[in-house]
Amino acid sequence: MFDQLLVYPLLNILVGIYQGLTFLHIPYALGFSIVILTALIRLVMYPMITSQLRASKKMQDLAPHISALKDKHKGDNTKLHQETMRLYKEHGVNPAAGCLSAVVQMAIIIFGLYPAFIKVINLDPAKALAEVNNNIIYTDFIRLTKPWDTLFFGVPLAKNPSELMAVMPMVAILIPLMTGLLQFIQSKMMFSKPKEALQKEQQNKKEDFATAFQAQSLYIFPVMIGFFSYTFPVGLSLYWNTFTVFGILQQYHVSGLGGLVSWNIWKREKK
Numbered sequence: 001m002f003d004q005l006l007v008y009p010l011l012n013i014l015v016g017i018y019q020g021l022t023f024l025h026i027p028y029a030l031g032f033s034i035v036i037l038t039a040l041i042r043l044v045m046y047p048m049i050t051s052q053l054r055a056s057k058k059m060q061d062l063a064p065h066i067s068a069l070k071d072k073h074k075g076d077n078t079k080l081h082q083e084t085m086r087l088y089k090e091h092g093v094n095p096a097a098g099c100l101s102a103v104v105q106m107a108i109i110i111f112g113l114y115p116a117f118i119k120v121i122n123l124d125p126a127k128a129l130a131e132v133n134n135n136i137i138y139t140d141f142i143r144l145t146k147p148w149d150t151l152f153f154g155v156p157l158a159k160n161p162s163e164l165m166a167v168m169p170m171v172a173i174l175i176p177l178m179t180g181l182l183q184f185i186q187s188k189m190m191f192s193k194p195k196e197a198l199q200k201e202q203q204n205k206k207e208d209f210a211t212a213f214q215a216q217s218l219y220i221f222p223v224m225i226g227f228f229s230y231t232f233p234v235g236l237s238l239y240w241n242t243f244t245v246f247g248i249l250q251q252y253h254v255s256g257l258g259g260l261v262s263w264n265i266w267k268r269e270k271k
Contacts, residue, residue: 006112007119008136013037014120016142031152034117034235038242041113046250053254056190058093113239121150121158121235150235157235164234172230175237180226182244187218189251189258 014037021029021036042049065087073080087093137143150157155164161172229237251258 002111002115006108007115010037010112010116011119011136012138012142014116015137015144018148019142028152030148030150031157031238034239035242038113038239039246041108042243042246045108049250050254053251055093057255058091062087062091062093117235117239121233152238155234157238158233160233161230175234176226176230179229179237179241180222182241182248183225184222186244186248186251187221188260189248191218191259
């Protein structure tokens with residue numbers, strides 16, 4: 001079902017982009033096709049993701065008020081829940097606003113883009129013609145006439161960094177490091193808190209579960225993504241990093257530097 005609804009339509013768009021780039025004699029057409037399709041998907045999802053980011057920003061802005069309510073109604077969960085809902089209503093915040101958009105995003109990414117790129121990257125170029133032309137392509141206009149080149153600036157998209165360690169050690173190391181770093185930057189920008197909330201947390205000796213989980217995931221998730229990129233094909237890292245870069249730009253447009261401000265890098269440079 002997902003192949004018919006998501007994977008095959010995306011593959012047809014990808015092959016169409018590839019054919020266009022090939023017609024223009026642009027080198028590394030398959031790699032650039034992955035980048036362009038990822039950018040197009042991100043552009044289509046831009047309003048939905050922006051709405052989710054703004055809802056998240058509002059929730060973070062209310063963090064000091066929610067913390068004050070926890071102190072005021074400590075031990076009375078019913079009253080705390082009522083006052084929290086009232087606070088959300090006063091500020092026009094819907095805690096579930098970003099849930100639907102997040103589900104749609106994950107469906108497109110996990111069940112659409114990811115399988116599409118896996119299918120393209122794993123296809124043997126010698127067998128890709130029959131597989132793609134006979135089973136996937138909707139129209140003769142974009143049918144492949146020759147196997148595609150899976151190299152991107154000399155790096156094979158179908159190989160994973162662990163397989164390239166013997167022949168391209170620098171590339172094999174840089175790809176997971178770059179993937180993890182970009183993911184960390186995006187996560188750091190998202191996990192921003194007002195100054196009052198940070199001061200309140202510093203005064204407390206014990207953190208609640210949500211705060212502790214957020215602090216740990218800020219570092220654990222990028223490390224996991226970096227490790228996965230070391231074992232997955234380079235083409236998937238290209239897709240993921242493109243998606244992350246556009247995510248960083250969109251996050252900056254919605255809420256600025258976010259959590260990166262806490263590093264005080266820009267303040268030191270200004271001084």
